[in-house]
Amino acid sequence: MGHMTVAEGSGLPGKAAQASWLELDAAAVRKNAAMFRELMSAEGRRPTLGTVLKGNAYGHGFAPMLELVHPEYDCIFAIDPYDALAVRELERRAGKPAKQVVVTGAVGGEEAVELARHGIDIVLADLSWSGIAEQLRSAKPGRRARVHVFVDTGLGREGFAADEVPAVVELLRKNADVLEPVGAMSHFANTEDVTEQSYAQWQLDNFERGVATLKAGFPEAMLQRHFAASAATLVLPPSRFEAVRVGIGTYGLWPSSETRLSSRVSLGRPVTLTPVLSWRCKSQLVKWLPAGSSVGYGCTYRCEQRTRVAVLPMGYFDGYPRLASGRAHVLVKGQRCQVLGRVSMNHLVIDVTRIPESPEPVTATLIGHDGNANVTAEMLADWAQTISYEIVTRIGSHLRRTVVGR
Ligand SMILES: *Cc1c(COP(=O)(O)O)cnc(C)c1O
Numbered sequence: 001m002g003h004m005t006v007a008e009g010s011g012l013p014g015k016a017a018q019a020s021w022l023e024l025d026a027a028a029v030r031k032n033a034a035m036f037r038e039l040m041s042a043e044g045r046r047p048t049l050g051t052v053l054k055g056n057a058y059g060h061g062f063a064p065m066l067e068l069v070h071p072e073y074d075c076i077f078a079i080d081p082y083d084a085l086a087v088r089e090l091e092r093r094a095g096k097p098a099k100q101v102v103v104t105g106a107v108g109g110e111e112a113v114e115l116a117r118h119g120i121d122i123v124l125a126d127l128s129w130s131g132i133a134e135q136l137r138s139a140k141p142g143r144r145a146r147v148h149v150f151v152d153t154g155l156g157r158e159g160f161a162a163d164e165v166p167a168v169v170e171l172l173r174k175n176a177d178v179l180e181p182v183g184a185m186s187h188f189a190n191t192e193d194v195t196e197q198s199y200a201q202w203q204l205d206n207f208e209r210g211v212a213t214l215k216a217g218f219p220e221a222m223l224q225r226h227f228a229a230s231a232a233t234l235v236l237p238p239s240r241f242e243a244v245r246v247g248i249g250t251y252g253l254w255p256s257s258e259t260r261l262s263s264r265v266s267l268g269r270p271v272t273l274t275p276v277l278s279w280r281c282k283s284q285l286v287k288w289l290p291a292g293s294s295v296g297y298g299c300t301y302r303c304e305q306r307t308r309v310a311v312l313p314m315g316y317f318d319g320y321p322r323l324a325s326g327r328a329h330v331l332v333k334g335q336r337c338q339v340l341g342r343v344s345m346n347h348l349v350i351d352v353t354r355i356p357e358s359p360e361p362v363t364a365t366l367i368g369h370d371g372n373a374n375v376t377a378e379m380l381a382d383w384a385q386t387i388s389y390e391i392v393t394r395i396g397s398h399l400r401r402t403v404v405g406r
Helices: 026-041 054-058 062-069 081-094 109-117 130-139 162-174 198-217 230-235 257-267 377-383 388-393
Strands: 020-025 048-052 075-078 100-103 121-124 145-150 179-185 224-226 243-246 277-282 285-289 307-312 329-332 335-338 348-351 363-370 373-375 400-404
Touching (some): 020 026, 020 062, 026 062, 054 062, 062 081, 081 100, 130 162, 162 198, 329 348, 329 373, 363 377
Parallel strands (some): 020 400, 048 075, 075 100, 100 121, 121 145, 145 179
Antiparallel strands (some): 329 363
8 A cells, every 4th residue: 555645636647657547536436425325315214324445445545545435434344454443543633533444354363452442343254253352351452342243144155154143142142241242244145146136035034044043142232234235235125224335336336237227127217326436547659550560469469551559558567457458448539549469567559540649648548438438447347358346456556546526
């Protein structure tokens, strides 16, 4: 994270002119949060609106995204305990109110102590916790650790099967002096891959069983149940419970085209997500190549005619997928420009023959709007045979992020 700065000003490259940069649209962050909030209040209930900042905030950049989402969401979910502590640090520095923060990833004993001290919730997902309880007891963080129990309802990843919950109740009771049960969570396996939700329904039934056991063990506790990520929040209202964990939707991206489709049916109207991120790059040089020239490693592209190319100082090192070679286009002055030949580690060559000649470098948009044209993370994902989650998460943490639209 050390290289990341939120530059003030224009969003144009400063001293690192030889690099691509990201623009984060603050207005889009607000719009997406407002959309989810409106969606959920429509039913009269007001579940806690949570956002997910894992994976360097889905590649958008943890520090700038934290500042943008903090005022908009009720709760912040992180995987990394140090990201969660950074939330408290921001709140302290900026005099902001403390939000609910939950670490869903694995934590060690010392981390659990630090998190408890800062009032950050942790998730119990396996039974290796007797050591952690012991450490909490001897470190005396001043309050009990707030614990959510992860029920594995059919994802086959972290968490307890519903019939293992009695053992969890026992562990929590035995360590009631240091552990405070505050929630129960689970995670769906395929809400975004399908338009019918029978597997999700089965997961919900398993969750009910696990939660019932937990509630029976702690009849006095107010358990916050949370299950839904972006897709289920959009297409499966019964899964919203007391809180939702909106990840990809925070950034204005759809979990999948299936989710986009089924949300229209389940909500009875289309809803809009506004992409937060644009990825741009200034050319390192522009030149004419004679007809017959080839471009890039493997000589996979051959110019049929005299071709003007722009060489962009970015490549797969920066997270632009090499698999998009031969398929992708970028935008220059609102026009599509084909990516020529293979994507290199640090260079991308594009065809700018149709762009009016100028002594200035060209500015290419790899993801985002330029004029009336648009390249989405989803398009880039299709070209690279992956999903938008992977495209944005793999954008290098070394790139400059600037915030626009404040
Ligand atoms: C990543 C993640 C989410 C968010 O998922 P999206 O599909 O990005 O909304 C929610 N909950 C858990 C446990 C996750 O790991």
